Amino acid sequence: GKDIEEHYRHNLMSFFREDGLSYRRNTFTQDVIEEHQSQFVESASMIDQRAVILGLTTWLIATGDEKVKAAADKHCAALKRIARKERDSWYYPASEYTKTGWPSFDAVHTRLTVDPAAMWGRQIGPLYRYYKLTGNKDAYELAENFTANIIYRSGVFNSDGSFNSALGYRNGHFHTRMGTLASLAYFGFDTSDSSIISFVKKSYDWALTQCTSFGWTPGDMHDQAYEHETCTLVDAIHTGIILAQSGYPQYWGCVERFLRNHLTESQLMEVDWIEDMDNKSMDIPKQRTYYKVAQRLRGAFSGYAAPNDFVYDGKWGRGHIMDVQTCCLGAGTRGLYLGWSNIVTETRGRVMINLLLNKATHWLDIKSYMPHEGKIELDINEDIPELLIRIPKWVPFGAVEIYRTQGERRTTKTGRQTGWVKKVYMKLGSAVKGETITITFPMQVRKTVEKAWTLEYSVKWCGDDVIHIDPAGTYYPLYNNRKVHKKTPIKTKALVRSQGGLYI
Ligand SMILES: [Zn+2]
Known part of the structure; x- marks a missing residue:
């Protein structure tokens, strides 16, 4: 390439x-x-x-x-x-x-x-x-x-935080407003300007009321309302991350839901349903191509995913529009990176596990068994003065169990016997190299009704993962092929050395 x-x-x-x-x-x-x-x-x-x-x-x-x-x-x-x-x-x-x-x-x-x-x-x-x-x-x-x-x-944002939906303000176009909020949050956080952060928070809180809780976002507040862009979702993830780092750690829950659901689902992994050609006879050079487009698109992110489908059928709003557009492709990749790079962070000697996703770091390795089991394993790679882990808000804190193994020494504690920070992070105290810490909690299965502008969807959750959506999509249905196992299937992959680093 x-x-x-x-x-x-x-x-x-x-x-x-x-x-x-x-x-x-x-x-x-x-x-x-x-x-x-x-x-x-x-x-x-x-x-x-x-x-x-x-x-x-x-x-x-x-x-x-x-x-x-x-x-x-x-x-x-x-x-x-x-x-x-x-x-x-x-x-x-x-x-x-x-x-x-x-x-x-x-x-x-x-x-x-x-x-x-x-x-x-x-x-x-x-x-x-x-x-x-x-x-x-x-x-x-x-x-x-x-x-x-x-x-x-x-005048882009009204005094209650809502988006100005007038024509002169692009009908409250979500992609550009969410991008503006992410921009303001980034500038406000970095320049320690809390007035900017509180301005962003008010508008972000309003914006979240217009989105589904798994990450579908409206296109605008009029004719494009049904056109969710991966770009908007990624700016929502970015804004959530910065707010979480600005003293509102409860937004990590929203970030994790968006990452686990609509961002990952919007990435095209199966391409056998897409028609393409294995020759270039129909191609118009530099303008149009049909040649092996399915294979070449594998890994791309949706341009306008519906809540339940990679392809938006266009029955509402302006009609059918692009299934894939390059702005969303770049943004989707950025979203994966933003999520990955914020799974664990460190501030003033405090190592914080913000997202319950797999990651290998120099501090520790995280093995997440979610959504199959409420279990997180931590292998400590170096001495950590203070370790914190975020526990999702749907977990009863008294039901959290912590098992620690350090050589011959084994200890057990519950979420009631340990300290917490802002009801979000559970304190694990210091950790030493070679120690393993296993945290368990009950997974919660629940149902929600989600509104995507005027349309309604019944959604089944297991923890922070959507595992079923009704009605189902037509072309490349999202969510309904996800499986939850009693015992987590473990995949082992060999690491490959490339450009000086080791990768899966
Ligand atoms: Zn886009």
């Missing part, structure tokens, strides 16, 4: 123009352009600039290439130059910038704007990430002043 990666890198660079911005090319037919009652003028979309800085930053982290840093610095300088600045509140007066400036003199003059979340709210996180990597002052200034605009001037 190195040659393909190289092609992508080359392509990304080819969109830059002299002014430092990334420009879109015309891919529309004349009919479509005429239908828009407009002319296609090559322009730099403010939606795209967010993805551009995100991509350049990742590229720079991976390679340290000075040419990439130069492009990113120039990009940030350009964004700062074109932003309209009113004291601490910065914004863009249009969705796109052209070679001759902002497209409408009148819009700039009368201080009109477009949807703030889509155009600059979501830029905050990627810009701040670039600042963290390089110390670029323009990126910091943009992030800080866009934050001030979003919170105090934009």
Whole structure:
């Protein structure tokens, strides 16, 4: 895949123009352009600039290439130059910038704007990430002043935290609003600004009331309401992680449910139901391909998954739309990484197990038997001054049992005999290298009725995993093939050495 990666890198660079911005090319037919009652003028979309800085930053982290840093610095300088600045509140007066400036003199003059979340709210996180990597002052200034605009001037979020659903605010488009919340949370957490965190929390709490508890999210609050994007789910996971790290550890429960359910289910693992061709006779080079698409899509994330199906049937809302779209593909992969990298974290000598998922770390190895059994095994790899483990809120804390083995010494305790932090983490005290700790608790099977906008689903849970959904999906049904065993099936896989590391 190195040659393909190289092609992508080359392509990304080819969109830059002299002014430092990334420009879109015309891919529309004349009919479509005429239908828009407009002319296609090559322009730099403010939606795209967010993805551009995100991509350049990742590229720079991976390679340290000075040419990439130069492009990113120039990009940030350009964004700062074109932003309209009113004291601490910065914004863009249009969705796109052209070679001759902002497209409408009148819009700039009368201080009109477009949807703030889509155009600059979501830029905050990627810009701040670039600042963290390089110390670029323009990126910091943009992030800080866009934050001030979003919170105090934009009107994107209503005072009760709900999304403004007006047409001028993209009908409360969830993907761009959740991306803005994740951006604000990231900036607020890192700059120790609790006013930003409490702003995010209020809106996130409202947003969760619009989502199912397994991670399906609405597309917007009108015609796109039924179009869940993996992107939105991943931004919801990211926001939940930051809130959990900001003094609200109860959000780890939500993060674990979203990871275990709609994120993992939205990854395409079986492809035998997809029709494709084993020759290129139908292909139109650089435009359309039918050649082995099923196999080539394996591992991709859904573009618009329904609550019960990889494919959204389009009966409600705008109609059928893409099964896979590349924004969601990149986001899904990021979601897996965000989850994986936060299973265990360490702060001030305190090692915290936040998510009950398998992971090998230098501190300890976690073997999770969930959802089959309420059992977590910890093999301690080095002395840990203080170890904490999150216990799900559906577990009666008195029913938790802790078995510790250190050489010949064995001890047993219950959840009543140990300390807790914020009713979320159970304290395991210090742990020593070579020790094994087994934690058991009863699994809870329960049923919920979940609302996906106007549609209702009956959902059966085992712990934090959805194990059945009714009605069932049609094309690539989600959840209903999951099995819960009395005894956890153990898979052993050999580790493979690649690029200097060991991988499954
Ligand atoms: Zn997407």
